[in-house]
Amino acid sequence: MPKRVERGEVQRLLAQGGQLVEVLPAADYDDEHIAGAINIPLRHLDREARERLDPERPVIVYCYDWLCDVSPRAAHRLEHLGFGQVYDYMPGKTDWLAAGLPRHGRATKVRRAGDIADPGVPTCDIDASPRDVAEQSAAHTGGFFVVLDEQRVVHGTLSADADELRDKRTIAQAMRPGPATVRANEPLEPLVERMKQKGVDAILVTAPEGQLLGLLTRQYAEQVLQSTA
Template sequence: MSARAASRLERLGFTVYRYQAGRADWFAAGLTREGRDANVPRVADVAKRDLQTCRLDERLGDVRDRVDGDAGEPLIIVDSDRVVLGLVNAEALASEPMTPFEEVMDPGPVTFRPNLRTGQVPDYFKKQGIRHALVTTSDGVLIGLLRLHPGHDDA
């Protein structure tokens, strides 16, 4: 079960049991790498980390005033542990001020693990027709945001 689904179920009152991390999760968490591939660029190395976030229980009107309005960057909905719950684009931020984020967010944003090689990303962005993706740990905790490089505008 994904961390996003677990967080939503916990919010609804369910008790959730999750697998604990192992060796593969070490790499997927973006922790220190060693060996011959240690210097290969990974998405965690290039992801933007200073991001606009808010909580699911906040209202659009309250958050709209504090975000900078960068139309190219989504607002990321996280829980108290920074587990990603969804994304809100600039168009959705123009909704009625009392609208709950749950009504306007994308609950299934594209995510990558931090150990993914950067060379694999442009083709995926182009094939999927996306301009950004989140980088999260295997537990769904937000690490950063990847954006399509301006030189790839044909995606």
């Protein structure tokens, strides 16, 4: 029975010599694929798998996303062809790209949110002392923080000044919960247009699990688009 794996397990298997295979048609692969993957479309597996893959090494197959059944079918077919270590990355390349991980293909020319998000945005721990954060806020121009937990999942944003922070018992009381976020694979041009329409100056970019990847400002995004026009 092929084993279903998540993104982190895929990265671990690749580091140990695993073989990554996109089983979608060649046109989809050429458009955009996970860096390092080869392409063997599902209908070609019987003919090409033994020629192009090492049966002694793990094989990870993927397609679009959870709703796409091509990779589960490919994984089961590989097992019937005699491959012993078969893994199905069911979240697929949509999940990989949403996390801002390396990609290849024609579509890489399209700028995405994750390409320009600033990972250096100031952060603070949701369990930190408001007084301690107040000291940071006093020294930090702008007084803006993204509130994270120990897994770097976004809980809120904090823009209170130092005096306001000192009056709060917890960071949760001071923060603005549930800020809007986008994934790293969000195309930049339509995103900037939506930000303009809604009067949004900046937006957080997160991985599918909610971990912070960075902050995208509309001003910088507009500069990038103008420079590549």
